[in-house]
Amino acid sequence: MDSRRRLSIRCLTGLGFLLSSVAFLSLTADRWREPRLNLKNVEPATKVRVFTAPKTNVWADLRPDEADEVYKFLSKEWVDLNITRTPRHTLDSFIYTLETLQPNKSDVLPYLWTQESAPPQRCAKAVLSHALDGRAHYSYHAVGPLPVSPDTRVVPLTFPFTSGRHYVSKDMPDMVSTMEFCRSLAESVADITTELLGARVDRDNPNGPDSLLAFPRTTWNDAGHLFGWVQFFRPGYNSGANSILPQGIYARIDAVDGSSGGEGEDTDADWKVGEWFYNGVLYENLNKFRAAVFEPGFLKTPPNVDGPWTDTENFDASPDGRELPPPISIQPLGPRYKLDRKERYVSWFGFEFYFTSTQATGVSVHDVRFKGERVMYELSLQEAMAHYAGDDPMASGQEFLDSFFGMGTNAFELVPGYDCPAYADYLDSHLHRLGKTERLPSNICLFEFTSDHLLSRHTTATSVTVSRNTFLTLRSVSTVGNYDYTIDYVFYLDGAIEVKVRASGYIFGAFYARNAHKTEDEYGHRVHDALSSSLHDHVISFKADLDVAGTANDMVHLAVEPVTKTYPWDQPHFGRRNTMHLREYPVERETGLDWPKNAGEFYLVYSSDKKNAWGERKGYRIVSGTGIGSTPHLTVVNSTVLADAARWAEKDLWVVRRKDTEPRGADPFNYIDPVNPLVDFTRIANGEDLVHDDDNETSPTADGDDSYDGDLVIYFNVGSHHVPHSGDVPNTLAHTSASSVLFVPHNFADRDPSRESVQGVRLQLKHKREGAGFPGQPGGGDGDDDDDEEPSEEEEELKLRARDGNGNGREGKGGHHKLHTGANYFGTPYRRGVNLPLEALEPDLEKAYQSGSHRVSDLSSNGSAAGMRFQEP
Structure with a gap:
């Protein structure tokens, strides 16, 4: 060999x-x-x-x-x-x-x-x-x-x-020749753009207020030919908001790539310009378009002009309260998690995991364990798609597969005190590209945070118990063109794991043409003078290689179903009862699933052979999480622009066999060749048998072997059906665009594991035993403080709870807390005040932020999309 x-x-x-x-x-x-x-x-x-x-x-x-x-x-x-x-x-x-x-x-x-x-x-x-x-x-x-x-x-x-x-x-010309052609095309119609838009391409001041940009958008790629459209935009000189400054002029292009010839031939693209489109009218060629523009009575549409309306901030407004800084989170006594920065390994209240990052898909988590037991082998982003719809030549054929641009490549430095708390640990990444290594400073953060809502609480007549909801977050932000995606891996004290994505940034708007064809809001809403929002779906795929208490797992639907039952103890007084029950349906073949109607089914991944103390299979439940609604799949059926590049987007989640030869559900270069993608998801989720022998758990299946050991993988989607509205201008808000999926323990432990780690207090209230009523109710105790009162029933119960199984008091051994009337803390409360330096509250960003500039992907051209900026000869 x-x-x-x-x-x-x-x-x-x-x-x-x-x-x-x-x-x-x-x-x-x-x-x-x-x-x-x-x-x-x-x-x-x-x-x-x-x-x-x-x-x-x-x-x-x-x-x-x-x-x-x-x-x-x-x-x-x-x-x-x-x-x-x-x-x-x-x-x-x-x-x-x-x-x-x-x-x-x-x-x-x-x-x-x-x-x-x-x-x-x-x-x-x-x-x-x-x-x-x-x-x-x-x-x-x-x-x-x-x-x-x-x-x-x-x-x-x-x-x-x-x-x-x-x-x-790579059936595409390079960036330099592409953009040079677009500039030359725009210059050739300077008379038209000046007449219609009051602006023209200005090479000396390309981002000036009266300048124009011309962006190509390819809609079909076939054996060396690029078919598409060039659209004119204003550059967004105030804000870089060119994606919401479309100008409504479109030119059809056909590029024949010279590289399709033999070795050494001229490789400059042979560009051809065809039809022009403006205000709902398609013109056969430039001469006919120009003649129409300068005809008396030609119907013009108002241009989109930049101004304060595109600014993402307002430094001058002063409503009541803005003169004071807002509340913030602090960590005065240091972190409670442990971090090995070199190996990127984390330990926190029973959770242990490694993490890393890739250029295409950003941060991923590996070998997740909880209380020493396996939960997941891998949790990682696979692809982030945006698929648009519209009635103009740009929006109608627009889609993005963002791993091609680089979710890790475009994960830039985080802003301390804003993206993450000032006290977070910040870590760098490195990119190895074009023979060089580039450092991305502080682009991953790790921090513990206490939510504004409790993890649990309960009130009785004589006590109140509350538990703080503290969780651990691993975060990065990927800026791909006009959108910023905040990606969180969140770990909770009960063993739950959440993947959450929030989107913000500028929408990719469409030009609002005022013509007879614009009779309804079919693809979006009018949101400014000449701007329409563009309906689009965000579908973001993640992989969860679950190993619930081991690699041998099964997936089931646990359905909550209506049923009519008779019970012997009901007879003869009550014949039949309309009620509900649980029914389990095993998933026996690879398949795609959608979130069930009325949340009427639980999707559960069980250990095939490991059970808790009560004889129930250890499992994790998969649920649509804490976003603003159920996570979506792609609305478009059999997308004509995506072809076979993103079949994973057609269902909410998938269950498949794990194979070494199927490590990912997508590939960045699927964006280049969607018809014949490197990774076709239909060949991964192809209906293979998921029934297995429980005895075959110890060694993962070797590829090529017909046996299957129960090692399964879940692919799941987060995202949104985004119908931008006036509130998306200037930027989409992160709290309205959040979506997530939760993995929640289901009989995984013998009882709630957070009881060991959570911080909180039990307030034991004082009361008397006299009276016929229940304590706290009329006729019961009046709550007077009397140290000579005999113990209440509640206090007697506390004494019993403070004893071990042999009836002996436990407060003397193992540090067990002696329950008493008043505040009983579990965990350590703050006992005295702390003095914090200003940087713990508001970091000095002029010193703390290291980056001089960011290499944000320009979605307008193939060269920038591929991350390559070829030098001018």
Whole structure:
């Protein structure tokens, strides 16, 4: 067997996630944490100790030195390709991205759960941009083993893709030629744009108030031809709000890519301009459009003009109360979670997990355990889609698959004290692209927070018990073009896990044309002078590789159903009762599911063989979470623009077999070739049998084996059917766009596990035993304070509760609290005041924020969308 074949097999069995982590953890000597605040006057917490992860983070991204070593290795291996770090054209050969090739679960589990097993072999995943048969391509390659040695090889990476291919064709001109064509096109109609819009393209001041931008939007891609439309926008000189400043002029384009010819041919695109569209009228060519514009009586539509209405902030308003700062959360005594910053490993009140980040999909969580038991192997973003509808040439064909732009690549520095509390731990990420490493400072945060609502409470006649709802959040924010997505992984004291996404930013609006065709709000609402909102669906896919108390799991529908029953104890007085009962339906084949009507079914993932103390199967329930409504799937049926690129969006959630060869439900390059995507989800959710042998739990299924051991994966969607309204101008608000999915323990423990960790108080009220009424009710005790009163029934009960099973008092052993009348705290309350420095309340952002500028994706052109900004020759 040759060395290339050996490496292919080694990477197949040892590693396998499609897009792995970008978030390299800074190598600090202190594995505990780096305090952001110098709290000199604060009551000291327990002594800070070194905290170390039990295992190496096998999902962690390449360190900068590792990436540099791989770049050097590939430059030698691909010396005939003339690899460059400064590409100037799409046919140049360059390493587009480089990151860790995530290991296969079948190789990771032995390492995690046995002492003898070594960590899986480490490899890199390189995306090469190069010419093949005269055409530009992206192709995936595996590089390993690492560190680089004489045994290291580079081979095509094919096993994660349902297509069997490891490459896609880039049937598009480069960014420079694309934007140059658009500028030239706009300049050629300067007389028309001046007449209709009072503006024209200005190369000297492209973002000026009277300048225009021209953006292309491709709607079909077929064997070297780009068909689409160019639309004119104002740049948004006050705010960068060009997506809500469309101007209503559209030009049809057909680009024949010169790279479709042979090697060495002229690769500049041959652009052709066809019809023009304005105010509901389609003009055959530019001459006819120009003639119509300057005809007397030509019907003009008002332009969208930038102004204060697009500003996202108001510095001058002063309603009552704005003169004072708002309440904020503080953490005066330090964190209660433990963080190994190097390995990115977290421990918090029974939860333990690793996390990392990838360039395409951002932060992911791995090996989640609760109270020492397995819950999830992986929780990660797969894809974020926005699919639009409209009656103009731009909106009607507009869709985005944001992993192509890079949810991790575009996760920029967080604003301390605003994106996350000032006291949060902030961590950096690194990107390895174009032969260079780029640091994204403080773009992931971790913090504990106490909600404004309780976790639980109960009031009796003589007591009140309340429990604070404190949770742990791992957060990042991805800014893809006009939208900012805040992505949270939230962990609760009862063992629940929530994935929550909030969207904000500018909508992508449509031009509001005033013509006879605009008779109703079919695709949105008018929200400004010449601006219409654009109806669109956000569908954001996540993967949950559940391992509930082990890898052998089953999924069931637990239905709440109406039923008519007779009971022997009811006879003969009551013949039949119309009531309800529970009925379980096992999911025996891979399938897609929608949230049930009236929430009439529970979706449960059970352990196949592990039970709690009461003989019930340990499980987790999957529910639509704490957003403003049930999470959606795509409204469009059989999308003509997405084709087979996002079939996962057609149901709310899916259950499938877990396979090493199916590590992801999507691929970023599906955006380039939606008709023949690298990952076709229908080949993952293809109806395979989910019935399994319970005895086959210990070793994950080897791919190619017909057996199935119960290791299943849930793909689920969050998002919204977004119908923007006037309240979305200037920006969509995050509290109205939030959606989430919760994984809630269901018989997983023997009782509520949060009782051990929650903070709260029981107020035991004073009362007398005299009177015939119930305490707290008329005729009962009057609540007078009398130290000579005999013990009440409630106090007698407290004494009994303070004893162990043998009737002995427990307060003397193990620190058990002696219950008494008054305030009984469980957990530690604050006992005295603290003095905080100003930075704990309001960080100095002129010093704390490091970034000079952000490389936000420009959704208008293919070069920027791909993250490549080729240098001008």
